[in-house]
Amino acid sequence: MWDDNDLTAAVKAAAAGDPEGFAVLWRSLQPAVLRYLRVVVGAAAEDVASETWLQASRDLHRFSGDGAAFRGWLFRIARHRAIDERRRLARRPEQPAETLEGDLSPARDAAAEALERSGTDRAIALIATLPPDQAEAVMLRVVAGLDVATTARVLGKRPGAVRVATMRGLRRLAAHPQVRDLGTGPDE
Amino acid sequence: MGWWRALRGAMRTRRTPRLGPDDVDRLVAGDPAGPDHRALAALLDAARSSPTPEELAGERAAVARFVAAYRDGPTTSLPKGRNRVRRPSPARVAMMKVAASVAVLAVGGTAVAAEAGRLPAAAQRQAHDLFGRLGVPAPDTSDRPAASPAPSAAGAPAPAATASGAAPDSGEIRARRLCQAWRAQRQPHNRAMTAEARRELAALAGGTGRIAAFCASRADTGTPLPSDSPSSRGKGSPAPGSTGNGNGPGQNNGNGPGTNNGNGNGPANGDEPGTGNDHGNGNKQGNGDAPDNEGGAGPGPTPTHTPRR
Numbered sequence: 001m002w003d004d005n006d007l008t009a010a011v012k013a014a015a016a017g018d019p020e021g022f023a024v025l026w027r028s029l030q031p032a033v034l035r036y037l038r039v040v041v042g043a044a045a046e047d048v049a050s051e052t053w054l055q056a057s058r059d060l061h062r063f064s065g066d067g068a069a070f071r072g073w074l075f076r077i078a079r080h081r082a083i084d085e086r087r088r089l090a091r092r093p094e095q096p097a098e099t100l101e102g103d104l105s106p107a108r109d110a111a112a113e114a115l116e117r118s119g120t121d122r123a124i125a126l127i128a129t130l131p132p133d134q135a136e137a138v139m140l141r142v143v144a145g146l147d148v149a150t151t152a153r154v155l156g157k158r159p160g161a162v163r164v165a166t167m168r169g170l171r172r173l174a175a176h177p178q179v180r181d182l183g184t185g186p187d188e
Numbered sequence: 189m190g191w192w193r194a195l196r197g198a199m200r201t202r203r204t205p206r207l208g209p210d211d212v213d214r215l216v217a218g219d220p221a222g223p224d225h226r227a228l229a230a231l232l233d234a235a236r237s238s239p240t241p242e243e244l245a246g247e248r249a250a251v252a253r254f255v256a257a258y259r260d261g262p263t264t265s266l267p268k269g270r271n272r273v274r275r276p277s278p279a280r281v282a283m284m285k286v287a288a289s290v291a292v293l294a295v296g297g298t299a300v301a302a303e304a305g306r307l308p309a310a311a312q313r314q315a316h317d318l319f320g321r322l323g324v325p326a327p328d329t330s331d332r333p334a335a336s337p338a339p340s341a342a343g344a345p346a347p348a349a350t351a352s353g354a355a356p357d358s359g360e361i362r363a364r365r366l367c368q369a370w371r372a373q374r375q376p377h378n379r380a381m382t383a384e385a386r387r388e389l390a391a392l393a394g395g396t397g398r399i400a401a402f403c404a405s406r407a408d409t410g411t412p413l414p415s416d417s418p419s420s421r422g423k424g425s426p427a428p429g430s431t432g433n434g435n436g437p438g439q440n441n442g443n444g445p446g447t448n449n450g451n452g453n454g455p456a457n458g459d460e461p462g463t464g465n466d467h468g469n470g471n472k473q474g475n476g477d478a479p480d481n482e483g484g485a486g487p488g489p490t491p492t493h494t495p496r497r
Contacts, residue, residue, distance in 0.1 A: 014254070017258045019251050019254060019255050022250075022251055022254040023247060023251050026247055026250050026251065026254075027239075027244060027247060030239070030243060030244065030246070030247075030250070031238075031239035031240075031243040031244070032236075034243055035235065046246075050246070050249075050250070050253075053250050053253065053254070054253050054257060057253055057254040057257035057258060058257045060254075060258075061258065118240070119234035119237065120234050120235065120237045120240065122234065123231045123232070123234035123235035124235055126231060127235060139235075141216045142215070142216050142232050142235060142236055143235050143236045145236075163209070163212075166212060166216065167207060167209065167212045170207050170211075170212055170215060170228060170232075171206060171207050173228055173231060174207060174225060174227070174228040179227045179228055179231055180227060181227075
């Protein structure tokens, strides 16, 4: 999805105000941001991704780091915006009750509907069924491509906790009926 | 280990073999997974597959927002920068602290002065020696409790104000006093007259323009103001900060009820010959050119205070 050297150059250019540099960053990372946010905030992912990039746009001139650091920085913004979004939902008690329920059951529906979807959507929907900490760890490690240390910083956890959450998440996925159906082992 | 393999094989009918840390690393890195984890690997590959057109649909809008944000960025971030500059620098903070301590000292000094009159003579002497500049009076030699230094007196406002607030003086004394205040306020470091006092003086002189002439005839010659006037007795009342006054004219000391307190050996004494008398009056010293009149320690009490007591 990206090459950190290209990203580093793009980060420098974007920090200096170059729209093309920013476009490279966006094209490289928007899909991962969006997928991560779909797991975290569901249907609001597009909006939150948009806010994420807006904040990144405002703060980029102050960012001095390479491409890898930028990925961590960007996902930290995304996570904070996602948390804001959840609080916003929680603050509206009436709607959220339904929305939340709507959000939860869709996740399960999503798993159920998975067959009709593209492989990517199906995978994201399945990961979204994991407990939140595992889902986030898997998304940041696998999809965002962050290393353990960076993931830990984004999540505000210790690296050990990230390792454990990732492993448990992957085990759970592996045990998921749909995944088992997906894989056709040689001896099955 | 054959039995182990067999057991695992048996279990596989029910569930996928447990992932180990190495498996996790391989799966996360996208490296080829063993046959046991092929399904999971496929799932993860799908999760990180190349972007779909829908996912990249918003590029133009995002770049437009970036351009706008970057264009506005300098203006929005500039105020922040300015704020940061305005935020007190360490030097400034230090200066403010010094100023604050000076203020505290001055207030504390006057408080001490107010309190000090009641101290035993020895302690009072010591305090006076230490803080004479701040207006701690010399020990009270009389038996009377020093009523005079009352804190309110210590905190009394600018000399000019005291003058204006004074009980009615006899006209000439009043005029001279106002003139003194008027002259004083033309000195670089002295306080301005209050508007009230200025108006009063102007009225006496017959117009603002005539003040100079009016006061010229009442030059501060050092001639003592009549010390018998009730107000002049006030001089005794020490007025912290008025410290300077007492010494010159020794005769003043005895006068007022509060008298004793006023005698501080202000360093100012020598500096203004002649004015000593006025100081004797208690109120005036504020007007004096004495360099040590500065600061909160400053203004002497209104002479009227003493008489009232």
